[in-house]
Amino acid sequence: MKLVRILAAAAVALSAAPAFATTEIQWWHAFSPDGKLGQTLVRYTEEFNASQSDYKIVPVHKGSYYETLNSAIAAYRAKKNPAIVQVVGRGAATMIQSGAVYPVHQLMKDAGQDVNWDRFIAPVLAAFSDENGPAAMPFNTSTPIMWYNVDALKKAGIEGAPKTWDELGEAGRKLKAAGYECGITSAWQIWVHRDNYSFAENQPIATKGNGMDGLDAEYVFNSTKFVNHVQRIQDWVKEGIYTYTGRTWQGGHEAFYAEKCPIFLESSAGYGGISRNAKFQFAADFLPLEAETAEPKNQFLGGAALWVMQGRPDEEYKGAAAFFAFLASPEMQLDWHVTGYVPITLDAYDLAKAEGYYNDYPHQEIAIKALSRTPPTEHTRGMRLGFGVQNTEILNEELEKVWALEKSAQEALDDAVKRANQNLRRFERTAQ
Amino acid sequence: MHKRAFFRSKSLPYLLLLPQMLVLAVFFFWPAGLAIWQSLYLADPFGFNSIFVGLENFQMLFDSPEYWASVRVTFIFSALTTALAMGIGLLLAVFADRAMRGVLIFKSAAIWPYAVAPAVAGALWIFLFHPVFGSVAGFLKAIGVPWNPLLNGNHAMTLVVIAGAWKQISYNFVFFLAGLQAIPKSLIEAAAIDGAGPARRLWRVILPLMSPTIFFLIVVNTVYAFFDTFGIIHAVTGGGPAGATNILVFKVYTDGFENQDIGSSAAQSVVLMAIVIALTVFQFRYVERRVSYA
Numbered sequence: 086m087k088l089v090r091i092l093a094a095a096a097v098a099l100s101a102a103p104a105f106a107t108t109e110i111q112w113w114h115a116f117s118p119d120g121k122l123g124q125t126l127v128r129y130t131e132e133f134n135a136s137q138s139d140y141k142i143v144p145v146h147k148g149s150y151y152e153t154l155n156s157a158i159a160a161y162r163a164k165k166n167p168a169i170v171q172v173v174g175r176g177a178a179t180m181i182q183s184g185a186v187y188p189v190h191q192l193m194k195d196a197g198q199d200v201n202w203d204r205f206i207a208p209v210l211a212a213f214s215d216e217n218g219p220a221a222m223p224f225n226t227s228t229p230i231m232w233y234n235v236d237a238l239k240k241a242g243i244e245g246a247p248k249t250w251d252e253l254g255e256a257g258r259k260l261k262a263a264g265y266e267c268g269i270t271s272a273w274q275i276w277v278h279r280d281n282y283s284f285a286e287n288q289p290i291a292t293k294g295n296g297m298d299g300l301d302a303e304y305v306f307n308s309t310k311f312v313n314h315v316q317r318i319q320d321w322v323k324e325g326i327y328t329y330t331g332r333t334w335q336g337g338h339e340a341f342y343a344e345k346c347p348i349f350l351e352s353s354a355g356y357g358g359i360s361r362n363a364k365f366q367f368a369a370d371f372l373p374l375e376a377e378t379a380e381p382k383n384q385f386l387g388g389a390a391l392w393v394m395q396g397r398p399d400e401e402y403k404g405a406a407a408f409f410a411f412l413a414s415p416e417m418q419l420d421w422h423v424t425g426y427v428p429i430t431l432d433a434y435d436l437a438k439a440e441g442y443y444n445d446y447p448h449q450e451i452a453i454k455a456l457s458r459t460p461p462t463e464h465t466r467g468m469r470l471g472f473g474v475q476n477t478e479i480l481n482e483e484l485e486k487v488w489a490l491e492k493s494a495q496e497a498l499d500d501a502v503k504r505a506n507q508n509l510r511r512f513e514r515t516a517q
Numbered sequence: 518m519h520k521r522a523f524f525r526s527k528s529l530p531y532l533l534l535l536p537q538m539l540v541l542a543v544f545f546f547w548p549a550g551l552a553i554w555q556s557l558y559l560a561d562p563f564g565f566n567s568i569f570v571g572l573e574n575f576q577m578l579f580d581s582p583e584y585w586a587s588v589r590v591t592f593i594f595s596a597l598t599t600a601l602a603m604g605i606g607l608l609l610a611v612f613a614d615r616a617m618r619g620v621l622i623f624k625s626a627a628i629w630p631y632a633v634a635p636a637v638a639g640a641l642w643i644f645l646f647h648p649v650f651g652s653v654a655g656f657l658k659a660i661g662v663p664w665n666p667l668l669n670g671n672h673a674m675t676l677v678v679i680a681g682a683w684k685q686i687s688y689n690f691v692f693f694l695a696g697l698q699a700i701p702k703s704l705i706e707a708a709a710i711d712g713a714g715p716a717r718r719l720w721r722v723i724l725p726l727m728s729p730t731i732f733f734l735i736v737v738n739t740v741y742a743f744f745d746t747f748g749i750i751h752a753v754t755g756g757g758p759a760g761a762t763n764i765l766v767f768k769v770y771t772d773g774f775e776n777q778d779i780g781s782s783a784a785q786s787v788v789l790m791a792i793v794i795a796l797t798v799f800q801f802r803y804v805e806r807r808v809s810y811a
Contacts, residue, residue, distance in 0.1 A: 151775045158562050158777075179777055183563045267649055330649055331667055332755060340649040475776040478756075482583075485758040489668040504583075511778070514568065515561040 108400040109141045110408070111167030115153040115389065118146055121357060122225070125424055133411050140404030142169075150176075150389065151474075161185050161394060168397045168405050171224060173389045174212065175473035178296070180392050181215055182471070182516040187393040187402065189409065190218030196406030200413070204431050206457050208383045211297075212467035213390045221390035222409045226427045227354035228384045229277045230451045231373065235366040237265060237347035246370035250317065253348070253373045257326030260347055267346035268326040272334040274484060275477045276387055277350045277372070279306060282314050284465045285374060285381040285455075291509075294463050296470040300513040304470075304505050307498035310375070315487060315494035322488050329488045332481045338362070352387060353452030356425035369448035371455055382465045384455040388426065427453045471512025476505040549790060555783035562777040574784035583760055584768075584785075588792075591764040594678060595742035601682035602738055603731075606689025611719070613690070614697040624694070631687035635745075639752020642680040666754065670761025673754045677762050680753055681746040688741075689734055696730035697723065728808040736800055743793055765789050 112130065116123035123146065130142040147153040150173035160166040172180055180186050193200045202210060202219060206226075213221040233246060238256070241263035247253040257268040271277045283290050288309040293302035306312075321327035328346060330336030338355065340346040342362045349355075350372060359367060374381050393405055411417065418433030419442070428434050434453055437443065443450040461467070470476065483497040492500070524530050556574050560567040578584045609627050613620060630638070645653040648665040657664040666672040700723060708722045724731070744766050750756060756763035756771065769789060773782025 154777075155774055162564050179562060183561065184565055185563050270649075328649060329667055330647075332757065335643075336647060336649065336667070339647065343650045345649055472776055472778060475772065475778065478771065478776075482757065482759045485668060489758065491759075508778075511559070515559055515566055 107138060107141050108398075108404050109143050110169065110401045110404045112142055112144045112169040112171075112391075112408075113147045113153055113157055113167045114144055114171040115147065115150045115173070116171075122424060125421070129412065129417065130408075133408055136411070137407070140407060142404070142408050154179075157394065161396070164396060166394045166396060168393060168401045169408075170392050170394060171389050172221070172392050174387055175477065177213060177221070177390070177467075178469045178471050178473060178512075181220055181469065182300075185395050186220060187395050188215065188217065188220040189213075189222050189391075189393060190220070192393050192402055193406050193409065196403045198406045198410045200410070205413075205429055206427070206431065206434075206453070208456055208461045208465065208467070209386055209427070209429055211461050212386055214467075221392045222412070223386075223388075223429045224391045224412070225354070225388040225421075226386050226429055226456075227352045227388050227425065228386050228427065228452045228456050229273070229281050229350055229372060230353050230369050230448070230455065231371065232341065232349045232351055232355065232359060232367060232369045232448075234341070234344060234347035234363075235368050237263070237344060237365070241265065241347075246368070247348075247373055248371075249376045250314070250373045251376055254317070254321060254326065256348065257321060258324070261324075261326050265345065265347050266325065267328045267340055269321070269348040269350070270328045270330045270337050270340055270346040271350035272330075272337040272352065272355065273387070274329075274332065275480050276352075276385070278314065278318070278484075279311060279480065280385045280468065281372060283309065283311055284383065284385045285372065286310050286378055287382045287462055287464055289464045290468060291470055294466050295468040296509075297466050297468070300471065300509075300516055302470060303509065304476075304502045307495070307502040312494050312498055315484070315498065319487050319490070319494055323490065329485070352425075353427065353449070354388070354425040356448070369451055371451055380459065382459045382462055383457060385465070385468065386427075386456060422449065425449075427456060470509060471516065472508040476508055479504045479508075552783045552786050552790070555779055556787045557780075559780045562779065570780070574780045575788070577781065578784055578788065583763075586760055587763050587765055587768050590674075590760070590762060591743065591766075594674065594681070594746075594762070594764055595739055597674075597678045598681040598685070598742040598746065599735065599738040601678060602685035602741075603689050603734055605682065606686045606734075607693050609686065609690050610693035610697055613694055627690045628687045630684055633684065635684065635748025636752050638680060638684055639749050642676060642749075642753050646676055666758075668758050670758055673758055673762050677746070677750055677753055680749045681742060684749070685738060685741055689738065692730055692734055693727070696727040700726050725809065729810050732800070732805055732808045735804065736797065739796060739800075740793065743789070765792075 114126060116126050118124060118127055127144055130144045134141050145167070147156045153170065154172055154176050157166055157170040157172075166185075190202070205219075205223070209223045209226050210219050213219055213223060231246065237260065238246075241256070241259040243256045243259050247256045253269065260268050279290065282288075283306065288306075288311055289295065290306050291302045291304045293299045296302035318327055322329070328340070330340050330346070334351065334355065337346070337349055337351055338358055341349040341359065342364075344365060353369075372384070391409070393402065413430060415428075415430065415433040415436040418428035418430055419436050419440070422428045422433065422437055422442070428437065459465075480501045483492070483501040486492040487494055487497045557569060557571060558567045559570045559574070613623055613627065633641075643651070645651050646664070646666060648654050648667055654664050664672060666676045704722055704726070705718055708718050713721060743764075746764065747766050747770065750762055750764060750767045751770075754762040756767050765785065766789060769782050769785045772778045772785065
């Protein structure tokens with residue numbers, strides 16, 4: 086390495102013309118270049134690189150979200166990390182606690198990039214903020230909404246999309262009567278049913294503002310309205326109007342495409358797959374609410390953010406800041422919006438409205454409305470809970486016992502909270 | 518007849534062993550040592566904070582009912598997968614050994630699954646057996662089987678055992694076929710003349726003569742079921758439902774690589790290493806006694 090550097094320095098010194106020194110900046114990400122998202126991501130770097138000559142963003146696909154995070158951690162320990170890495174939302178606690186991060190608010194200030202953070206969608210930014218400001222740049226942001234098969238609902242005699250959970254149950258009964266045995270299903274059940282139900286209904290998931298205010302938070306979702314919600318879904322499972330299609334997204338999508346489950350609670354970013362594969366008329370609406378909830382709160386986001394890691398030369402950081410400013414521009418955000426993700430600034434949202442984008446794609450506006458419908462409350466600022474992945478798996482296990490009718494909602498959630506709180510205490514110790 | 522080789526120089530044998538020892542040291546002893554070291558610490562993923570916690574990581578595992586469930590699941594899964602993969606492999610080999618015509622096509626077909634990547638195999642099985650859109654699942658439901666591997670642990674276990682065994686059958690088939698073809702025809706003919714039927718010849722003549730192959734395959738299949746089935750579990754059930762297919766190696770992966778709990782993951786791999794060493798020692802001490810290398 087040293088030899089290469091000396092040779093490179095010599096080459097620069099020897100070249101007679103004052104060469105434009107282009108700084109290369111590595112960006113490790115989790116979107117396969119075979120897919121539409123990965124291709125879009127690569128196109129953005131190409132557009133940025135062509136727009137100026139000082140910096141060159143080099144996107145490197147590192148595998149899944151977890152493979153990307155692990156690669157970045159291993160590289161950081163070996164002091165070979167990239168400047169920019171895309172990290173899944175549930176990794177935020179790990180990143181913020183790590184001490185390996187160059188917070189984005191600081192980065193933009195140091196690089197002289199003027200950012201009006203007030204024009205960002207507040208709950209989106211809050212999820213990635215520490216006490217001093219935004220720690221990461223939101224990148225791919227989404228939130229769950231309710232997708233439905235318009236033809237099937239019509240056939241079952243359901244008028245309009247269900248607005249409350251009770252109406253959703255009614256719709257499920259009508260669908261079953263019309264021969265749709267699968268009824269209602271959901272992708273990412275923890276994100277949809279625990280996180281977003283709790284946010285909309287303003288119920289705490291954990292103390293300390295869901296962990297935003299400290300590592301000593303404790304899960305409390307076994308003593309909120311969420312318990313009744315899980316019990317209600319268990320009743321639906323017994324009744325045969327709700328079908329569990331797995332922990333992630335594939336099962337739900339296949340069931341929706343095959344016109345078996347006409348109502349599908351899934352990310353707004355599911356749009357890409359649904360628009361390609363659904364051979365029927367589909368539409369979307371907000372997730373249902375409790376009948377008594379007059380003012381639902383902002384929903385919880387999903388997706389990933391771009392984190393800047395310590396230990397790179399200053400020039401790279403200037404380039405990263407310039408790239409972030411480029412990505413956050415309303416035009417780029419609107420372009421990104423078309424893939425199914427939510428734009429991260431109000432300016433981009435205004436631009437989309439001004440261009441009449443939502444006239445053609447009304448469902449695209451639901452997610453951003455759900456994310457920004459109220460200013461965040463104590464319970465809806467975000468979530469920062471250690472070992473988030475493991476705790477999600479614990480709750481998945483316990484909920485599977487509920488759907489298999491082996492446990493009641495209360496029993497399962499009590500057990501999940503007990504197991505997950507042990508993990509929180511363990512994480513607290515590693516972070517001190 | 519014994520062959521004996523002598524090395525004149527004392528250092529030459531060590532020199533010849535050195536490359537192999539180096540490979541072992543770099544790829545086994547070094548990582549295994551690191552795992553043991555890490556299992557005694559509680560650390561954040563970036564390695565800034567490492568607290569020595571002694572055996573706490575192990576204590577936590579042994580206190581956790583989920584971990585014991587995972588141990589149980591692993592043994593059930595390994596035993597079933599090994600038995601099924603070896604049983605069917607042997608059956609196919611016996612038929613292939615007898616077949617006269619089209620034996621080449623038959624052999625190729627039987628070896629094929631071995632070349633399929635575990636993730637691809639997993640996706641294939643999911644599309645056949647998913648309770649909502651799987652084609653075989655639809656058939657099962659039509660004949661009245663309430664098939665649901667997403668919620669029923671026994672169904673999920675059945676599915677991963679079949680998927681895991683299916684991939685390993687080819688390997689067993691090749692070894693069994695080679696073993697069968699190495700048995701002198703005269704022995705089998707002699708038994709036949711003495712009045713032994715096909716089943717009796719298999720049990721009394723063929724299987725005892727193949728005992729080295731069988732023993733070898735038991736060891737290899739057990740190790741396969743313990744470690745290499747990771748991809749299948751990952752793609753088919755993700756360890757669910759409710760931990761019903763969460764085998765130890767999969768748990769090591771999720772806790773270590775998805776959850777970044779390095780201390781616990783390291784402790785689990787140490788336990789796993791101990792189990793496999795114990796199992797292998799047991800197999801060599803007690804099972805191998807019954808093996809005749811003739």
